[in-house]
Amino acid sequence: MSPAWNILIVNGHPITADAYKNNLLSKQKKFDLNLNLFMANNLPTALERIGEFSLEKKCHLLLLDTNVPMDHDRKKPSLIGFCNYIKKESLKTKIIITTSYNDNLRLLNILSKINPDGLLLKTDITCFDLLSAVKNVILGNPYYSTSVIRLLRKRISQKVILDRIDTEILKELSNGSKMVELLKLIPLTKSGIEKRKRRLKSAFQTKSNSDRELVLVAKERGFI
Numbered sequence: 001m002s003p004a005w006n007i008l009i010v011n012g013h014p015i016t017a018d019a020y021k022n023n024l025l026s027k028q029k030k031f032d033l034n035l036n037l038f039m040a041n042n043l044p045t046a047l048e049r050i051g052e053f054s055l056e057k058k059c060h061l062l063l064l065d066t067n068v069p070m071d072h073d074r075k076k077p078s079l080i081g082f083c084n085y086i087k088k089e090s091l092k093t094k095i096i097i098t099t100s101y102n103d104n105l106r107l108l109n110i111l112s113k114i115n116p117d118g119l120l121l122k123t124d125i126t127c128f129d130l131l132s133a134v135k136n137v138i139l140g141n142p143y144y145s146t147s148v149i150r151l152l153r154k155r156i157s158q159k160v161i162l163d164r165i166d167t168e169i170l171k172e173l174s175n176g177s178k179m180v181e182l183l184k185l186i187p188l189t190k191s192g193i194e195k196r197k198r199r200l201k202s203a204f205q206t207k208s209n210s211d212r213e214l215v216l217v218a219k220e221r222g223f224i
């Protein structure tokens with residue numbers, strides 16, 4: 001018999017959490033898995049559940065959703081801090097993130113600041129994807145859903161290199177910010193921002209000088 005793996009599902013939506021649980025339990029034998037599943041609907045409860053594990057009964061995997069609230073009042077979650085804490089205190093616990101975010105900046109932020117063992121877009125998740133992700137990550141292999149792989153391939157294939165300020169400028173332009181807003185948000189002078197925008201348009205080889213085209217090309221190439 002295959003070893004038992006302890007998985008904590010952390011999700012703020014009970015219906016979704018139950019769907020994941022039922023899917024994992026019903027299909028585990030087909031994937032040669034033996035799973036013990038535990039549930040938490042907010043981060044404090046998740047910390048309590050993890051604290052209940054011992055050296056003999058480890059938490060092998062967190063299936064963690066970005067919608068999970070920090071507390072019962074559904075305050076904004078500190079997902080990055082939570083994941084960093086888990087990585088520090090429970091070195092052998094793997095983390096799979098599920099998310100409904102579909103914009104490139106948020107996905108890249110999750111990848112860079114959390115560096116999860118798996119990242120799944122909810123729109124990509126099928127019964128097969130969920131079980132495949134769990135099995136691969138448990139066995140030490142990273143797993144990304146189709147949209148995440150597509151984004152990573154786009155970024156790898158690009159020759160354009162952006163720093164934090166470039167990314168902030170693109171993000172604010174995509175939100176419709178004008179120069180008056182940019183001056184409040186970007187730590188540069190007006191001439192400095194204009195210079196950055198000219199360099200970005202040159203790097204992305206836009207056909208016109210419009211900010212709108214810059215945003216469209218940057219989105220198409222996976223940068224925002």
